[in-house]
Amino acid sequence: MLVCRSKGLLQRLLSAGPGSTTSSRDYKVAVVGASGAIGQPLSLLLKQNSLVSQLSIHDMRNIKGVEADLSHICTSVQTNAYEDQQLEDCLAGADVVVVPAGLPRKPGMTRDQLFEANAGVALRVACSVSESCPGALLAFVTNPINSIVPIAAELLKAKNSYDPRRLFGITTLDVVRARTFVGDFLNVNPAKVNLPVIGGHAGKTILPIFSQCCPSFQCQLEDIRRLTHRIQEAGTEVVNAKDGAGSATLSMAYAAARFVNSLLRGLSGEPDVMECAYVGYKSPCLPFFATPLMLSAKGIEQNLGLPHLDDFERQSLEQMLPELEQSIQKGIVYAKEKMEKEECQKECQK
Structure with a gap:
């Protein structure tokens, strides 16, 4: 349990910024949804991270332009872009997969509407991770996080690729x-x-x-x-x-x-x-x-x-x-229904 005496520990451990590091090891990071409004600045920041040697970026469209733009930045990080049907190629060998893909929230949009728009993203990405990089750390930005992570967990369980230590919702x-x-x-x-x-x-x-x-x-x-x-x-x-x-x-x-x-x-x-x-x-x-x-x-x-x-x-x-429990159960039920109807296989094949 984290109690008051751990405040100093929290202050020390949580102080590092997005590019801070004391190590020089190199990793492959894949960004799914890299041409979007979150994906582009996220990719820019990761292009500057000294722990990253390969940055693989994927989106349904316009990703080649993002790759060209990133490639002009004078860091040693190698950037490779993948479109539409190339998701599994993008993820192959990745150490970390971060997912900002999906529809952004708009004024007046309900959580149910956001769920319906983005739930399929969790299915497709989780399926591709299970095939291409089952040992990767998988971190979702896609909202609604409260339901998206349970969806991904159910799909990974069905693929015998679920390790709860390696699945995250970024809060x-x-x-x-x-x-x-x-x-x-x-x-x-x-x-x-x-x-x-x-x-x-x-x-x-x-x-x-x-x-x-x-x-x-x-x-x-x-x-x-x-x-x-x-x-x-x-x-x-x-x-x-x-x-x-x-x-x-x-x-x-x-x-x-x-x-x-x-x-x-x-x-x-x-x-x-x-x-x-x-x-x-x-x-x-x-x-x-x-x-x-x-x-x-x-x-x-x-x-x-x-x-x-x-x-x-x-x-x-x-x-x-x-x-929160309702949101979790909504995600679990959605994933199980899709798998029963074999609709998750369609997501995997997209």
Whole structure:
């Protein structure tokens, strides 16, 4: 259990940025959905990561132009592009697969609409990973994360390729936002702020743990309620600010690049690499849940479980569990129905 005495550890372990590394080992990273509004800046950041030797990028269209653009950047990372039916070629031999593919959130879009638009992405990518790189670390950006990760898990189980230590839903953006908003509130450098964010990756399922914040967050409960709500609804804040022209793309790309960098650091054998993520490995409360994780060459070395919670946080946890459980079950039911109808095979063949 992560308790108050671990605050200093959190501050030290969670401080590395998206390109920070102390190792020089080289890895192949594949980005699925690389020509999109998240995929392009994410690929740009990964092109600068010294742990990456090969960057394989895939999308349904316009990917050759992205490859040409990236190829002009003066780093040693080799970039290769793959279109449409070449997904398995793109993934072959990958150490890490990160997936920003799918329809972005739009103003007024319900979670059900987003689910219907993107659920097939999880099936297709998970199927291709099981065929081309079953040992890779697979990390989804695609929303709704709360359902997408369970869909991928069910498909991987059916393919005898499921290792819960190696499947992730990237919730790092919630942590990045929490650090930023708390830093602004306390008038301190956000890079010096650390606090775990647990639960899921939508609305009230996002639960920042202010009682474990470093530096200590000694403020009124009303301030905590207001900041919690802002962190939970930050995605809507960006969607509304862009007035229909997009969702959170740059901040999401930064967060995803940070998370991938942490995965690579863990693969390299660097000790004490910690990130929060939505996983199904020894998860508390529900089959899938975001908690602080210790990363290693195995993927997840240890799930650190629930941090110590104060009364407000325990109440918030109890209130969000039914919604998160419903999202998980929705993903599981969807995947099983598709597999029963053999529709997942169609996704694999796309």
